Amino acid sequence: MKRQIPLMLVLVFGMFLIFQYFIPHETSEKAYEFLLDWITIIGIFAMALAIWSLFRVTVAKVRTRKENWGYSIFTLVGLFSMMIFGWTAPNGEGWGWYFIFVLSVLMAIGMLVQTMSVKSGRGLWAGLMFVFLIIAVLIGIFDNAWSFHFMSAEPLENPMFRSFFDFVLMPILATTFSLLAFFIASAAYRAFRARNLLATLLLVSALIVMLRFNPYLTPIFGDYMARTSNWLMNVPNLAAQRAIVMGVGLGIVATALKVILGIERGYMGKG
């Protein structure tokens, strides 16, 4: 039952969806959409697993006072702040006691982690946790300036939620990607030495594309640099990308068939 039923499920649903593709009927389309909804829902529940895993790992780091454990507090603050902002929204212009509420919830979580971490004096930390929790609950009940929204998307317009996205998430992600410019350049220095024909082809095509917008070269080459770069992107690069995409496509189909037929069972883990 532990291994046979999962194998049967994969085979039955996999084969059904392959054949369903070739049946242009309303019922078949509905079944397809229905099952797609299923995997969306299961996937989101799996996300909760990932968040619990992140929470466990982060708390364990704090509990055992591992090296650099203090930074884990930023992870917890970021995670729970976004969760609070994503499920609450102000009802009008004012904020009321909203920020005291957010602070109380974060402090309660902090006290919970501290209670789990210390070996003596747990009662004090647990007591403080309940104090902060009670403050949060009281504000949640009596403050009318804001409210919880679990079933409507209003919190996505919460200024705090948007600000965390605009001023925390986006700058760090964009900067991390821009950092790759430096690492990619150092990698290129090692990879691009024109030692043979293949490396030379790589070097020349990369240089032409990179120097495309260089204003100093325009008086010398005119628009040839831009046109050559355009040709490289749309002819040899397109041919190479198409070959790779087709290879990837055939690889995906082969792997999917191996999974459906039970040859590939890695997803089941051990035991």
Place this chain on the structure above:
Amino acid sequence: MDFGTFLWTSLAAFLTLGTFSFLYKDNPFYKIAEHLVTGVATGYFLIILWHNGLVPNLFQRLEDGNWYLLWLDSSRPLYLIPAILGVMMWTRFSKTWSWVSRWPMALYIGISAGVAVPVEMSARVNKQLYATMVAIDWNNFFGHGGFNLLDTTSGLSQVLIFVGAMSALIYFFFSKAHTGVFGGVATFGIWVLMIGFGASFGFTVMARISLFINRLQFIDDNWVQNAFNTVREPNPNWSGWFQAVFWVIMVLFIGYAVKEFVDYRKRVRSQTA
């Protein structure tokens, strides 16, 4: 720009500079940014999936039922099945019950694999082949309006795309030795692949450079110029506090740089002593 917005901009600038500081080495500013983004990104995607995934796909479909009857009286109670399967995924952390999580996992994998076979075959293989094997434009074989080898829509380019793609595919075919004509075609294939990789690499580098320039512009235009009120239209809300926030952040980074320099000098002295 009011002071509140400037504070947010300063936080963004602090995190941007902190992330850039990784170019020197792993340091406290980078660690703060790294740990913060892990939590914020996880929270953000949880909320997005909740409001855009779980609510419309599950809760709104069950909402005509009663929760105390487990929504079994809903018009669409079958949507309870994926919810139960989703909850079964949570047994993953139990040593005794982790096998239960295989059922929803198997369903997820089975449905995904079943969808992938025809869809991937159509999108990644068939459609790419159709686009590669187009009718050759003999009237404009060497370019539209005369001889123009850099014309990407000419008949010659169409032939080159077809031959290039097929040769690159042949290069990846390892069931036959790459010798003779087959080997020659495979060699042409690797040339095409190398030119393609070079062009893609150059394009990626330029995209990253653009992003880098954008971050520098953000630091200058949005942060430094607002801190010193040197923007084109002077800010009526500007006060000395704007500069104060700027200098607090700068003192943090400069202080760290000085500390690192002092540590370095100490290390060098201890090594030479």
